[in-house]
Amino acid sequence: MRDTEPRLSLWNITKKYPGCIANKNVTLDVQPGEIHALLGENGAGKSTLMKIIYGVTHADSGSIIWEGHEVDIKLPTDARKLGIGMVFQHFSLFETLSVAENIALAMSDEEPLGITELSTKIIEVSTKYGMPLEPDRLVHTLSVGERQRLEIVRCLIQDVKLLILDEPTSVLTPQEVDKLFDVLRTLSAEGCSILFISHKLNEVKALCHKASVLRQGEMVGDTDVDTASVDTLASMMVGEQTKLEQEYEKVLGSETALSITKLNYFTSDPFGVNLKNISLEIRKGEILGIAGVAGNGQEELFSILSGEIQIQQKQALTINQQDIGALNPAQRREFGMSYVPPERNGRGAVEDFSLEENALLTNNIGNKFGKLNLKGIKQFANDIITTFNVKCHNSKTAASNLSGGNLQKFIIGREILQEPTVLIAAHPTWGVDFGSSKAIQESIIELRNNGAAVVVISEDLDELFQISDRMCALFHGRISPVKPATDVSIEEVGRWMAGVFDEQEAAA
Amino acid sequence: MNFKIEKRAEASELMRWLSPFIAIGATLVITTLFFLALNKSPLEVFYNFFIAPVQDLYGVSELAVKVAPLMLIAAGLLICYKANIWNIGAEGQFIFGGLIGGWAGLQFLDVNSPWVLVPVMLAGVVAGAAWAGIAAFLKTVFNTNEILTTIMLNYVALNLLNFAVHGPLRDPAGFNFPESAMFNSSAAMPIIWQDTRMHLGIIIAVIACIGVWFILSRMHLGFRIRVRGADEHAARFAGFNAKAITWFCLLISGALAGLAGVIEVTGPIGQLTPSISPGYGYAAIIVAFLGRLHPIGIIFSATLMGLLYLGGELVQMFLGLPMALTSLFQGLLLLFILAGDLLITHRFVPKWKKPKADEVPNALAEGAK
Numbered sequence: 064m065r066d067t068e069p070r071l072s073l074w075n076i077t078k079k080y081p082g083c084i085a086n087k088n089v090t091l092d093v094q095p096g097e098i099h100a101l102l103g104e105n106g107a108g109k110s111t112l113m114k115i116i117y118g119v120t121h122a123d124s125g126s127i128i129w130e131g132h133e134v135d136i137k138l139p140t141d142a143r144k145l146g147i148g149m150v151f152q153h154f155s156l157f158e159t160l161s162v163a164e165n166i167a168l169a170m171s172d173e174e175p176l177g178i179t180e181l182s183t184k185i186i187e188v189s190t191k192y193g194m195p196l197e198p199d200r201l202v203h204t205l206s207v208g209e210r211q212r213l214e215i216v217r218c219l220i221q222d223v224k225l226l227i228l229d230e231p232t233s234v235l236t237p238q239e240v241d242k243l244f245d246v247l248r249t250l251s252a253e254g255c256s257i258l259f260i261s262h263k264l265n266e267v268k269a270l271c272h273k274a275s276v277l278r279q280g281e282m283v284g285d286t287d288v289d290t291a292s293v294d295t296l297a298s299m300m301v302g303e304q305t306k307l308e309q310e311y312e313k314v315l316g317s318e319t320a321l322s323i324t325k326l327n328y329f330t331s332d333p334f335g336v337n338l339k340n341i342s343l344e345i346r347k348g349e350i351l352g353i354a355g356v357a358g359n360g361q362e363e364l365f366s367i368l369s370g371e372i373q374i375q376q377k378q379a380l381t382i383n384q385q386d387i388g389a390l391n392p393a394q395r396r397e398f399g400m401s402y403v404p405p406e407r408n409g410r411g412a413v414e415d416f417s418l419e420e421n422a423l424l425t426n427n428i429g430n431k432f433g434k435l436n437l438k439g440i441k442q443f444a445n446d447i448i449t450t451f452n453v454k455c456h457n458s459k460t461a462a463s464n465l466s467g468g469n470l471q472k473f474i475i476g477r478e479i480l481q482e483p484t485v486l487i488a489a490h491p492t493w494g495v496d497f498g499s500s501k502a503i504q505e506s507i508i509e510l511r512n513n514g515a516a517v518v519v520i521s522e523d524l525d526e527l528f529q530i531s532d533r534m535c536a537l538f539h540g541r542i543s544p545v546k547p548a549t550d551v552s553i554e555e556v557g558r559w560m561a562g563v564f565d566e567q568e569a570a571a
Numbered sequence: 572m573n574f575k576i577e578k579r580a581e582a583s584e585l586m587r588w589l590s591p592f593i594a595i596g597a598t599l600v601i602t603t604l605f606f607l608a609l610n611k612s613p614l615e616v617f618y619n620f621f622i623a624p625v626q627d628l629y630g631v632s633e634l635a636v637k638v639a640p641l642m643l644i645a646a647g648l649l650i651c652y653k654a655n656i657w658n659i660g661a662e663g664q665f666i667f668g669g670l671i672g673g674w675a676g677l678q679f680l681d682v683n684s685p686w687v688l689v690p691v692m693l694a695g696v697v698a699g700a701a702w703a704g705i706a707a708f709l710k711t712v713f714n715t716n717e718i719l720t721t722i723m724l725n726y727v728a729l730n731l732l733n734f735a736v737h738g739p740l741r742d743p744a745g746f747n748f749p750e751s752a753m754f755n756s757s758a759a760m761p762i763i764w765q766d767t768r769m770h771l772g773i774i775i776a777v778i779a780c781i782g783v784w785f786i787l788s789r790m791h792l793g794f795r796i797r798v799r800g801a802d803e804h805a806a807r808f809a810g811f812n813a814k815a816i817t818w819f820c821l822l823i824s825g826a827l828a829g830l831a832g833v834i835e836v837t838g839p840i841g842q843l844t845p846s847i848s849p850g851y852g853y854a855a856i857i858v859a860f861l862g863r864l865h866p867i868g869i870i871f872s873a874t875l876m877g878l879l880y881l882g883g884e885l886v887q888m889f890l891g892l893p894m895a896l897t898s899l900f901q902g903l904l905l906l907f908i909l910a911g912d913l914l915i916t917h918r919f920v921p922k923w924k925k926p927k928a929d930e931v932p933n934a935l936a937e938g939a940k
Contacts, residue, residue, distance in 0.1 A: 371807050393810025402808070410804045416797075423794060424809045433791050
């Protein structure tokens with residue numbers, strides 16, 4: 064592949080947004096038939112670079128060379144004419160239209176196809192690649208995996224030469240991921256180039272030929288995936304050598320701290336998920352990991368546990384046999400509960416407020432007659448900062464000036480230093496660099512060792528296996544069986560995430 | 572020309588402090604052009620507006636009379652605005668407080684005890700709070716937008732006042748003028764400067780500002796109010812009761828406006844008339860913003876706004892310019908303050924212009940260290 068002309072070359076692409084440089088002098092070559100990974104942490108500039116290639120936004124300087132000719136891609140239609148297709152992280156589909164209608168909308172006007180002809184072609188293309196699709200189905204009835212198929216088929220139908228996939232696996236179960244990889248390998252064998260954006264190293268290792276790594280907007284290097292180890296790739300991404308896998312001791316608790324009994328919840332949010340007959344026991348001295356693809360009821364379950372959503376069944380939640388279903392989040396904290404929400408700014412912390420004020424958000428320390436104990440608050444904020452090694456100017460710094468990982472450490476620290484007896488944490492290390500992730504995981508383990516009951520809700524299976532003592536999964540608002548992490552395989556959890564479990568067994 | 576508005580990387584702290592002064596400067600420039608067009612000497616107008624009113628001690632005392640209600644109302648509005656509750660109804664709360672307080676005052680026309688003051692003032696406070704309470708009820712129960720309900724209630728209060736002074740509360744000995752009887756002086760705030768109209772209200776207003784400052788920056792209640800205003804999700808996550816905060820803010824703000832109303836009616840005005848407020852409730856909104864939504868800032872901005880009212884009267888008397896000039900000044904001030912607020916956090920960029928190449932963002936620079 065080396066001797067041929069690259070299908071796509073990027074030359075010194077620079078793109079600035081106010082307050083950040085998304086891409087700085089990025090240079091990249093993609094060969095025909097190559098599966099090329101673009102690696103980088105959240106905010107490294109991957110998505111911006113792809114949007115530039117696809118014509119969604121424009122570079123401030125630099126050039127794009129397509130099959131040996133410099134091109135000016137003004138709009139996605141220009142990109143599609145060249146043969147570039149893109150599958151976005153957030154799908155761009157019309158839910159009320161059918162599969163065929165959605166594809167028709169993306170077709171160029173120059174060679175209009177009737178909907179029946181198009182339907183035949185959809186069936187032809189989708190079966191050829193092993194991604195069956197029914198052209199007449201309405202999109203809102205499709206599962207997330209099927210929607211992604213539709214997006215890919217929409218690109219394939221137009222004879223793509225370069226397919227860009229932005230974090231395609233983040234919404235898929237492990238089994239669906241395997242299927243997707245088969246499709247991508249077939250495409251690559253036919254000569255289609257693929258740009259695969261990800262921050263999951265194992266997937267890159269399994270699928271890709273080459274990998275280019277972006278860090279803070281700059282291309283730090285590219286490497287042949289075959290010769291590079293996962294650890295090398297990781298250190299290229301974060302810029303420091305960190306051990307990726309950390310083994311923690313597994314223990315099983317005995318006494319129940321928090322229990323959920325036959326919880327049903329019907330959401331009024333049209334995009335929400337109903338929870339069906341959920342029963343869980345969260346035990347002292349144990350970490351329960353709840354896996355699941357995003358949007359299967361995690362948000363609802365978290366908010367019900369925290370008290371942000373009030374439920375009708377006031378008896379469904381108890382902590383040490385006391386009903387807490389009717390209490391608000393602040394009252395539940397007095398029972399020793401504590402939460403780390405999925406959103407940092409705008410839920411776990413107030414952006415414009417100082418760290419001291421954010422420390423006060425969930426810990427009403429030493430206030431007499433409603434008057435603030437300013438000294439105590441400052442002391443508490445500084446305790447968090449030193450104990451959890453939060454990098455910041457001082458405790459008066461606004462939360463918005465902290466990086467995501469540092470703010471997450473601050474929030475986790477705020478909750479853990481209050482010595483909760485039950486901690487509910489959603490995505491505790493999402494988008495956090497490796498060093499901070501390790502620190503966060505260790506503090507959660509330590510909390511468990513001190514006898515607290517911990518629930519970790521996450522989409523990251525690797526992490527869940529790493530820290531959980533028992534595991535289960537959420538699918539369409541239902542909960543799978545709960546098994547000790549040592550007795551369950553990643554494949555079995557994958558099946559749970561896809562809804563393959565016996566509810567009788569789960570309820571038992 | 573095609574411009575887009577984009578967020579600045581960092582808002583300038585200096586500009587945050589300077590912007591009220593820039594707004595005042597810009598207002599002076601625009602009004603200068605305006606007076607030149609009217610063939611009036613701008614210097615003479617400004618002299619009459621800003622200097623002549625406070626040239627003697629009597630002027631200063633009159634200024635205090637105007638500043639007291641503005642400061643009281645603005646202190647209450649500040650609490651609402653910090654919680655992101657947009658109470659535009661201080662005018663109505665002021666009028667209703669004045670009306671009910673006035674009605675209470677009329678019950679004690681023949682009583683000369685200093686204790687009369689207590690029920691009269693209390694009536695005004697409760698009435699103002701109740702009027703704001705209607706908006707709080709509608710918001711917490713039906714999720715009604717408080718901007719709309721409070722504005723509408725302003726007109727309801729004004730019409731109630733008109734009805735009262737034309738009907739049930741009209742002075743039987745008043746030759747059918749739409750006015751109530753004159754109040755007994757014991758229903759009015761005590762005069763604190765002999766031979767002037769300056770009354771205790773100004774002291775109460777300053778105390779209210781300090782109290783509001785204390786609540787907002789030293790009490791957990793104030794913290795809850797600020798979190799509710801800055802971030803509703805964070806407030807819910809923290810477990811702060813949004814409805815209770817809404818009620819508290821609107822009731823306090825209504826109570827202070829109502830107090831300002833009754834003080835004004837029983838004191839400087841002395842009777843109920845169809846026009847007991849020269850728009851204090853609206854001007855106080857400008858006071859709150861010009862004072863940077865800070866209690867101490869309000870003390871200064873209320874003084875400036877009071878001066879505008881006083882100056883407006885003088886300019887009308889001596890230069891024959893319309894009283895509406897005061898509104899013109901107020902409107903321009905508000906416009907420039909809001910424009911300034913936008914430009915502190917955002918900037919205009921021509922659509923074709925690309926970002927400057929040498930702007931190294933702070934986040935990256937810090938990350939590199």
